Amino acid sequence: MVPLSYYLVLSGILFACGVTGFLIKRNIITIFMSIELMLNGVNLSFVAFAAHWHVLAGQIFVFFVMVVAAAEAAVGLAIIIAVYRTRETLNVDQVNLLKL
Amino acid sequence: MTQNPYLWLIPTLPLAGAAINGFLGRRSSKTAVTTIALAFPGLAFVLALWIAFGFSSSAAPYVFDLAHWIRSGDFSVDFAFYLDQLSLVMLLVVTGVGFLIHVYSVGYMSEDPSFYRFFTYLNLFMFFMLTLILANNYLLMFIGWEGVGLASYLLIGFWFQKDSAASAGKKAFIVNRIGDFGFLIGLFLIIQHFGSLNFTEVFSKVEPLQAETSGAGLLTAIGILLMVGACGKSAQIPLYVWLPDAMEGPTPVSALIHAATMVTAGVYMVARSHVIFERAPIALTVVAIIGTLTALFAATIGITQTDIKKVLAYSTVSQLGYMFMACGVGAFSAGIFHLMTHAFFKGLLFLGAGSVIHAVGGEQDMRKMGGLKTYIPTTFATMLIATAAIAGIPPLAGFWSKDEILWKAFESNPVYWVIGAITAFITSFYMFRLLFMTFWGDYKGIQVDDHGHAHATHGEHGHGEPHESPMVMLVPLMVLGLLSLVGGLVGIHNGFEHFLEPVFGGEFPKAITEGHSNTEWLLMGISVLFSLAGLFVAYILYVSKPYLPQKIAASLGAFYEAVLNKYYVDEIYAKLFVKPLVDGSTAILWQGVDRKVIDDTVNNAADGAKHVSDEVRHMQSGNLRSYAGWIAAGAAVVIAYMVYLGVAR
Numbered sequence: 001m002v003p004l005s006y007y008l009v010l011s012g013i014l015f016a017c018g019v020t021g022f023l024i025k026r027n028i029i030t031i032f033m034s035i036e037l038m039l040n041g042v043n044l045s046f047v048a049f050a051a052h053w054h055v056l057a058g059q060i061f062v063f064f065v066m067v068v069a070a071a072e073a074a075v076g077l078a079i080i081i082a083v084y085r086t087r088e089t090l091n092v093d094q095v096n097l098l099k100l
Numbered sequence: 101m102t103q104n105p106y107l108w109l110i111p112t113l114p115l116a117g118a119a120i121n122g123f124l125g126r127r128s129s130k131t132a133v134t135t136i137a138l139a140f141p142g143l144a145f146v147l148a149l150w151i152a153f154g155f156s157s158s159a160a161p162y163v164f165d166l167a168h169w170i171r172s173g174d175f176s177v178d179f180a181f182y183l184d185q186l187s188l189v190m191l192l193v194v195t196g197v198g199f200l201i202h203v204y205s206v207g208y209m210s211e212d213p214s215f216y217r218f219f220t221y222l223n224l225f226m227f228f229m230l231t232l233i234l235a236n237n238y239l240l241m242f243i244g245w246e247g248v249g250l251a252s253y254l255l256i257g258f259w260f261q262k263d264s265a266a267s268a269g270k271k272a273f274i275v276n277r278i279g280d281f282g283f284l285i286g287l288f289l290i291i292q293h294f295g296s297l298n299f300t301e302v303f304s305k306v307e308p309l310q311a312e313t314s315g316a317g318l319l320t321a322i323g324i325l326l327m328v329g330a331c332g333k334s335a336q337i338p339l340y341v342w343l344p345d346a347m348e349g350p351t352p353v354s355a356l357i358h359a360a361t362m363v364t365a366g367v368y369m370v371a372r373s374h375v376i377f378e379r380a381p382i383a384l385t386v387v388a389i390i391g392t393l394t395a396l397f398a399a400t401i402g403i404t405q406t407d408i409k410k411v412l413a414y415s416t417v418s419q420l421g422y423m424f425m426a427c428g429v430g431a432f433s434a435g436i437f438h439l440m441t442h443a444f445f446k447g448l449l450f451l452g453a454g455s456v457i458h459a460v461g462g463e464q465d466m467r468k469m470g471g472l473k474t475y476i477p478t479t480f481a482t483m484l485i486a487t488a489a490i491a492g493i494p495p496l497a498g499f500w501s502k503d504e505i506l507w508k509a510f511e512s513n514p515v516y517w518v519i520g521a522i523t524a525f526i527t528s529f530y531m532f533r534l535l536f537m538t539f540w541g542d543y544k545g546i547q548v549d550d551h552g553h554a555h556a557t558h559g560e561h562g563h564g565e566p567h568e569s570p571m572v573m574l575v576p577l578m579v580l581g582l583l584s585l586v587g588g589l590v591g592i593h594n595g596f597e598h599f600l601e602p603v604f605g606g607e608f609p610k611a612i613t614e615g616h617s618n619t620e621w622l623l624m625g626i627s628v629l630f631s632l633a634g635l636f637v638a639y640i641l642y643v644s645k646p647y648l649p650q651k652i653a654a655s656l657g658a659f660y661e662a663v664l665n666k667y668y669v670d671e672i673y674a675k676l677f678v679k680p681l682v683d684g685s686t687a688i689l690w691q692g693v694d695r696k697v698i699d700d701t702v703n704n705a706a707d708g709a710k711h712v713s714d715e716v717r718h719m720q721s722g723n724l725r726s727y728a729g730w731i732a733a734g735a736a737v738v739i740a741y742m743v744y745l746g747v748a749r
Binding site for chain 2: 019022023024092093096098
């Protein structure tokens with residue numbers, strides 16, 4: 001059986017990849033995908049703990065996270081399309097009309 | 101004795117008059133303003149008369165409780181009025197003389213554009229003065245006390261366009277504040293030790309106490325502090341300096357406030373607190389000494405003044421000194437008696453002076469008058485009565501009261517009597533000097549009307565010769581003249597003293613029962629002689645040999661100069677108190693405390709906040725990824741800390 005720590009390390013790596021991508025990338029789509037990566041990193045640790053402790057709550061929580069992520073993806077992609085149509089760019093540094 | 105249920109109306113009526121005229125007077129006709137201004141104090145006077153007829157000398161005092169004011173534990177203060185023989189006398193004097201002066205003012209102020217404002221203030225003054233008199237506790241009295249101060253300030257500065265009038269008003273107010281400070285501390289002491297400000301309660305707690313003969317104690321402290329207050333209000337040394345300047349106000353104001361009523365409030369307060377003073381011999385001695393010195397000091401200044409109102413002002417200060425001398429030797433009823441007669445003849449003198457000023461078109465310098473007795477015979481006749489009354493010539497009002505005071509002073513300490521008698525001589529001299537300079541000789545004024553602008557109310561008079569005042573001004577003069585003639589007769593056989601006996605008690609029974617001994621007759625004779633001597637000297641110097649005064653003045657040299665300049669008291673005060681205060685305030689309080697400490701604290705705090713914000717705002721860049729970076733870094737720190745905690749355990 002694979003020990004719990006393996007799952008947690010993988011989950012940490014996935015989350016760190018997501019954070020790094022979120023911080024350094026300028027393309028909105030990439031940033032969006034980084035967020036998904038972070039969510040899934042967390043999901044992985046949830047299911048790992050659920051399996052390890054034989055508690056269903058963790059698995060149920062993952063379903064909720066996936067539902068929220070799906071809703072977020074729908075809204076987020078719609079915004080991205082709207083932004084691209086008006087600004088013709090996907091670079092977040094140029095989407096700065098509300099900045100002082 | 102049934103209580104009169106309308107007592108509370110007496111102060112309230114003038115207040116209503118002031119309110120109506122104050123709010124509506126600007127838009128009302130002059131007739132309407134006059135009607136209201138006269139009707140309300142007039143009604144108060146009628147009411148006072150009615151109450152007086154139902155209040156005999158044996159009547160018990162009573163309290164009329166109008167409303168609760170302060171209720172705090174055991175301590176309580178009410179809006180309550182107290183009527184006894186003492187407040188009744190004051191009530192009649194204030195409403196009676198006050199009403200006459202209101203009538204006179206209608207004539208005197210008729211040309212003034214601020215007619216309604218004048219009567220608003222005058223009615224307001226009546227309200228506060230009556231509150232002061234009728235109060236049944238020190239706090240309500242203090243309200244009246246401050247209120248008359250306010251009315252006095254407003255009326256001295258009535259012609260505020262004139263710089264001198266405005267600053268005279270301020271001076272009066274500030275000097276009075278110094279006295280009020282002492283009064284207030286006295287009240288604090290009374291609250292602390294007797295737990296009440298109610299006259300009846302305080303005095304019933306003081307009465308069982310022993311007189312502080314062996315040394316100064318609580319009662320002495322209270323007495324002296326109250327006297328400080330009285331010094332301010334009643335213009336005694338060292339706080340008398342405001343009263344002569346107060347003559348900048350309209351003449352009826354000088355008559356009402358600065359001669360007949362307000363300035364006697366201090367005497368009334370001391371007499372009201374006689375229970376405290378009788379048990380504090382040192383305080384009483386202080387009162388007597390201050391009174392005696394003021395009487396003499398102010399009288400000497402009065403000799404040299406040439407402004408007709410200034411002479412009367414110093415005369416008022418001097419006469420108030422007499423009243424305090426009487427209180428100081430324990431003869432409170434004599435002091436109140438003189439207060440009453442003084443209200444008659446000094447009110448009359450001021451009104452007469454106003455009539456003279458009116459006649460000559462605003463001139464106040466007596467050197468530019470003269471010979472007026474043929475031009476204004478009625479004014480002259482009443483002024484003559486008043487002058488004889490203040491000089492103490494029998495059987496006029498001033499004689500009885502002054503004689504009473506001098507006799508009581510002699511019984512206490514002959515030194516007081518000597519100074520008092522000398523002052524009586526000086527009083528007689530300067531008053532007849534005023535009379536001779538004004539009414540005898542030839543008219544020295546300018547015969548054309550180009551002096552009208554000197555006086556705001558007389559700008560439109562196109563008269564060439566001095567002319568008599570209208571009847572509305574002359575009738576009050578005549579009434580007061582009559583009172584000055586016969587007002588003293590109530591003092592025969594100590595009648596006045598007996599009337600006030602329920603208030604002041606039989607503390608000094610020997611003076612009442614002994615009657616007129618030979619010594620008293622002798623003293624009376626001497627003081628009458630002194631008065632006549634004053635008249636005689638004045639006649640020689642100002643009628644038969646008018647060149648003499650200048651010679652005498654020249655031969656006296658520096659001393660005359662000093663008296664002419666009022667002993668330089670104003671200058672000394674300016675050097676000693678005003679200048680250090682102004683300089684200190686400028687250098688320390690303004691430039692030091694206000695600028696350096698308060699302003700700089702506020703400014704530096706603001707500057708500091710600005711600098712800090714300037715630095716911190718760079719964090720709020722609007723760059724989404726930098727925020728996310730901060731969040732990630734923060735989360736990393738939290739996690740690291742929790743891991744550290746886990747490892748450490």
